[in-house]
Every structure is written in structure tokens, then in C-alpha cells.
Amino acid sequence: METTPLNPARRRLLAGSASALAAAGLGATGIAQASDAPAKPPAPAAKPLPPYAAWKDADSVIVHTPNTIETKRSAFGDGIITPTRQLYVRNNLPPPNPSILDDRDAWTVEILGVKQPRTLTVGELKTLGVETMATVLQCSGNGRKFFPHKPSGTPWEVGAAGCVMWTGVPVRALVEYLGGVEGSPSFMTGTGGETLPEGLDPKTLLVERSVPREAMQDAMLAWEMNNEPLTLAHGGPLRLIVPGYTGVNNVKYIKRLAFTAEQSPAKIQQTSYRMAAIGSKPGPDNPSVWGMEPKSWITAPGADRQALKAGRAVVRGVAFGGMHAVKRVDVSIDGGKTWKQAALIGPDLGKYAWRQFALPVELSAGQHVLVSRVEDSEGNVQVEARVENADGYVNSSWRDHGLTVNVS
Amino acid sequence: METTPLNPARRRLLAGSASALAAAGLGATGIAQASDAPAKPPAPAAKPLPPYAAWKDADSVIVHTPNTIETKRSAFGDGIITPTRQLYVRNNLPPPNPSILDDRDAWTVEILGVKQPRTLTVGELKTLGVETMATVLQCSGNGRKFFPHKPSGTPWEVGAAGCVMWTGVPVRALVEYLGGVEGSPSFMTGTGGETLPEGLDPKTLLVERSVPREAMQDAMLAWEMNNEPLTLAHGGPLRLIVPGYTGVNNVKYIKRLAFTAEQSPAKIQQTSYRMAAIGSKPGPDNPSVWGMEPKSWITAPGADRQALKAGRAVVRGVAFGGMHAVKRVDVSIDGGKTWKQAALIGPDLGKYAWRQFALPVELSAGQHVLVSRVEDSEGNVQVEARVENADGYVNSSWRDHGLTVNVS
Structure with missing residues (x-):
């Protein structure tokens, strides 16, 4: 499993990236959504599930x-x-060979930037401690479909997100076991274990993401998702979970976790996942896509475009604060003209989980635009309008996420 | 979908039960575990999953x-x-025809013993309100394997239990919608919609269970389990959930929910699921199996009988209070001679859910008996010894549930 050393001096710059990609079979399916390829709406006919995710519903x-x-x-x-x-x-590269799951406990991760740097197996990690937490996992580009300038990348609507239970060892427990962080590094940098094609500058494709060091406080190296061993599709045998941060920061197949002075030099850190003005070329000076914003959307009724009948209905949806707990959710059935507070239903799984909400309403015949708006524990309210940006990241607009239903 | 009327006067008493059972194909597979057949240990060779549960792992x-x-x-x-x-x-009867899931919202449930009794569809129920809750679902006979007198019924070890998330309408909201409970009935009685064989007294096989009326406060009619429409194997399209009560009280395919003065006359209520002395014939005078007791067991390491190596390990398990929240869990690696308090890990999903716990230990070479003991919020402590009873119900003994591991 080749990974790029953090030391930039050891990197190779190669010509012929495009042909190398093609040779590695990473053309259309592998990285189209990570590259600058033009946005493609989903084809009208349903596409088949890929083999590594054939078990999805x-x-x-x-x-x-x-x-x-x-x-x-x-x-x-x-x-x-x-x-x-x-x-x-959402994978930035095709997943590694499924054989990496043959002996899950034998997978190794190198820990650098601590007083006693070393490589540990998953089997060893499991002896250090175990925690379980629920987090919202959301792709940075979720909601991209609603950007009118048609940014490159997958046109996700609301569904590049979920609320997931993770089990693993807290990063802080691991760091403590290794003597603590060395010095005062500003970043925690995770390196993915995807197989990189030969003959190409690894930094072009390597999935290596840096987040502010403080994120280590709640971060985890997870080997279980939703009570089952972590699947290949979701980063098994081991994944870095950084609660509150968008999906890409939760590095799959993690091979190295380092506390570093600088952010990763990989393209995915330097120029991708940056909030740049439309028409400009994103670069390291633009803000990185890290923490999530307060966001909610309606999931029922009418999300499957079934006919709705006038009368009683219960409007439902999901809401999260990103970095903070959900305080309240308001719902409107007239596109935001009038609002009513919804009830939060079910147990509270912690500040990084989402809450589900419900509001009984009377739906009259006609067209209704159902919208929701969340406020977090710090008083931050979900924005009405998206923050425009070149690549269409972090769309949290409640207006964009409205659900139009027809009632007869 | 024939169900038994609650009025005992309308019941037929028929001879030839055994042959009627055989004719209905309910012999060995259908009700052996609900009848008085002798206990059968699982066969050494793995049996195949039945078609209705072929999707299980x-x-x-x-x-x-x-x-x-x-x-x-x-x-x-x-x-x-x-x-x-x-x-x-664990089904008391074979499940109904899968076609009952073709139009889930069209399933009907009759509500009796309220001021405005009527029959509602699932579609209507969904307009009345929605709640989500986590409960421990545990078969009354879980732990039966450890009874030395080999009671009839399935010899479950620890695995006739799970912690499940349910979504549906609270029974109290439904009752309120129908004008409240009529009079002062002592019981809430749920009737299952299994297909009953012709030519047999329905009360012999009907799944109809009564619980104390107070249980309605937290009960639910659920259409979703773990965020997916309820499967046929688990009682879909609609199941009565009675938190804190053993599995059988959570009636599947529920067709009728009634507030009644008396307990159901069905055999499953009158003589099954009763705590009777070994050697005696259980009857209505014996206590019914209703609420669960504080219970916990170890799930790792060594539960799959893999070889363990001496050194650090994290002992893990599950613990619940039954009717009350978990307060603390203690773990022993020497069969109960010495104890240490374990940490509760992960979010608290409410008093009816289980908690998972973890305790880092040093395992030396040799044989160890790992046991756990839970205490609930009311100070009730998991019992050391099982309560002996004829049919082997509600075994909560921490000693019985110990896990013996060999460390080299």
C-alpha cells in the first residue's frame, strides 16, 4: 500500500498525468467527481451499484x-x-483491494508527531480503549445541485449525508499512550491507504487531509460503523473520524496519522475543498472546507413524489448543528412566510449527531413548499441563502433545500 | 387474517388439536419451541436461514x-x-404471507376499550404523530440454556436479545385521539395477525398478550425498525412495542389493541409465559412474564473462542435495567471474586435501551471467567443466581452468563 511521505523533498513530479490515470483505470469512474470535469446530472435510467457496494439497498x-x-x-x-x-x-479514489479486510486486526497505522512515534496494528489499537459516538457524515459537496452556476463535481441534492455510529479508539487516548504530541504542531494530518497508480505524482491523487489540531480532542480511529466491522466502501478496516468536519476530512483506509506544522501538500488539501469565488481558481489562500454549518431539510411527506391528500400530516426531517448541538428546529409549509417550532423526536445521540424532528400540520389542497430551519446551541441559525463558491461546497441554505409537494 | 374475538363465549373448543396442527404444517418448525416439546440443542451443522429471514447475516x-x-x-x-x-x-407462529407488506399503509388495526373505538389504517396512524425510541428486545426465554433441568423451548444462550430503534405513534397519542380509555380496564391486550389454521380452537395458537394497562404510557405502534420499514420477520407492517417487557409482549402484525378488564384467554397468556415451580404445571395463578430484570453479559474478548494472548485487553459487554436506566456496571475477570467498575460507552439512548460498557484489563496466561453485573437507577442489582422456573424464563444470573476464556 504505497502512500506519499509527508516530506515534499521525496516527491516525484511526473509528466503525462492524464495517460497515467487512464492506464490505472481511474478515468471516468475514478476521479471525475474529484477533478474539474463538468457537472453531469444523474442519468435518467438507474445505474447499477458497483461491486464493492453491491450490498447497498x-x-x-x-x-x-x-x-x-x-x-x-x-x-x-x-x-x-x-x-x-x-x-x-463518496470515494475520491477507487477503494483498495478487498483483501485488506482479510485480516482486519493486521492493518497498520503509523503515528507521527508524537513523543513516541510508531506503527500500530488495529489489533493493538483495540487494546488501548474503546468509545462509541454518533456523527453526521456529510460530503462537502452535499447540496451542490442547487448552485445555479453548475459547479464541477457530483450534483448531490440532500443525500450525501447520514448519521452514523462509530466505534474505535479516541485519538486523544492513542496520543496519550504515545507520550503526547511533540511540540506545538498546528494540524492533524491523516493519510489514506488507497492504491495510487504508478508513474504519477502521488500528491495529485493522494487522499491526505489536514485539520486544525484541536479536532483531535473528539477524533477517533474507528473500526466499526453501525455495530458492524467497517466495510471497504466506508473506509474499513480503519477510518479517521473527525466529528463536525465534512466527509473528506474523515480519511478512509487510514495508514498514517501525523501531527504536523503545515497542511498536507497534496492537491486534495491545497487546491481542492477550498471556498473560492466563482470564476477564480481555488488555492491555499482560500478557506479550507472543514467544519459543517447548521443545516436541516424535510424528508417527509412527499419526498418520494407520491400524491398527498389534504388533511392531517406530520412533516418530518433531519437537523444538525455541525460543530454544536441542535437547539431548535422551525418548520414552514408556506416556503418560509410563517414558521412553527417542531418537536425533536427520539434520543439525543450527542452534539455531532443529527436530530429528527416532526410537526403535525393540516395540509390544504394545492402546492406547498415545505422548509425547515435549525438553530444550534450557540444561537447560530441555518442560513437562508447559500454561500456562493466556485466548487459548490457546504450548501446549507434552507431555501435551496425546500421540498415542493402537491396536495389534492 | 382471522383473529380470535376477545369474547370467550364466541370461542370454539375442538378436539384433535395435534392432527389439526400437523395438517396446518405447524408441527416441528412452527410451534415446537412454543409447545411442551423437549429442549433440543442446536445441531452441530449450521442450519440454513428460512426464506423470510434469508437476508439475515x-x-x-x-x-x-x-x-x-x-x-x-x-x-x-x-x-x-x-x-x-x-x-x-423468534416467532410463535410462522409469519403471515409476505403480501401483507405490499401496501403497508393499508394494514388496519382495531382499537377497542376507548371512548371512540374504531379501526385505523397505518396510513392514518402516521398522521397522528411520530416518535422514536430505543428498547431492548429480549425473548422471555433468553438464557434458557443455563437452566440445568433442561426446560422445553429453545435453549437460547445470550443472543435472543438486541437493542433496537423503533419509530411509530405513541399509544397514548392514539388513545387521546380516540377520546381516552373507556372505564378503568386493568390491561392492554394486543392481538397478532398471524394466519391461524382452520379446524382448531384459535385460543390454542392465537398470539394475544395482555400487559398491565400502565404500560401504555410508553408503548408504541411501530412501523419502522432501525430506520427501515418493519420487516415481516420482526412484525411488519405494524408491531406493538411495550418497552421494558419481554419480546412476546411486543405483539407482531398487530390487528387489535384493546383495553380490557381481564387478561386474554389465549393459551399464550393463560398457561405459557408463567413463572411456575419446576415440576408444576404453569397456570393463570403463576406470575406472568412481563417486565425484564437488570441483566448484562460480556461480549468480548474471546466470545468467538479465538485464542487470546496475554497482555492488555478491553473487556466489553451490554447491560440494561429492564424497567429502569442503567446506573453502573462492574466487571470481574476472576469469576466474581473481585470487581472493577466499567465505563459506559457511547450515547445514552434512554432508560429502555441497553448501554455498552468497557474495562481495560491485563489478562495473564491461563483460564479466566469474565463476568459482569449491572445495577439500575433504583438500586436493583443483577442477580447472581437464576430464579428457577419450569419453563426457563427470565434468566438474569450474572454467574450463568460468565464467559470462560483461555489466554496463552
């Missing part, structure tokens, strides 16, 4: 490409935890 | 019979909610 998902699979708005249910069979998939 | 379960499928002790994971694929199955 085909009725609950929209297959955009083999590496981008979205949960349907109507398939979230009201039980908080998104079943693994329904959870979205 | 075969590696996680032990198939006793087509209607009794147990979760392996090693397959609980540490993520609290038991995935549906791994959850045990």
Missing part, C-alpha cells in the same frame, strides 16, 4: 457514478441512525 | 429452527443499536 439510493452514490430524500427514515445499506458513498 | 446468527434464530455472542458489536441483519428472530 438499490431502492434507497441514486447511483451517480461507481464512487458517488446518494441516499434518496425519502429513504432517511425517522430512526436517527442511517442504516449502512442506505448510507451514501 | 448468516455469520452472525445461530439458526435453531426456522422460527428461532439467535445472535452470536461475538456479533453484538459496540455500537449499541443491533443491526437488523444481526437481530434474533
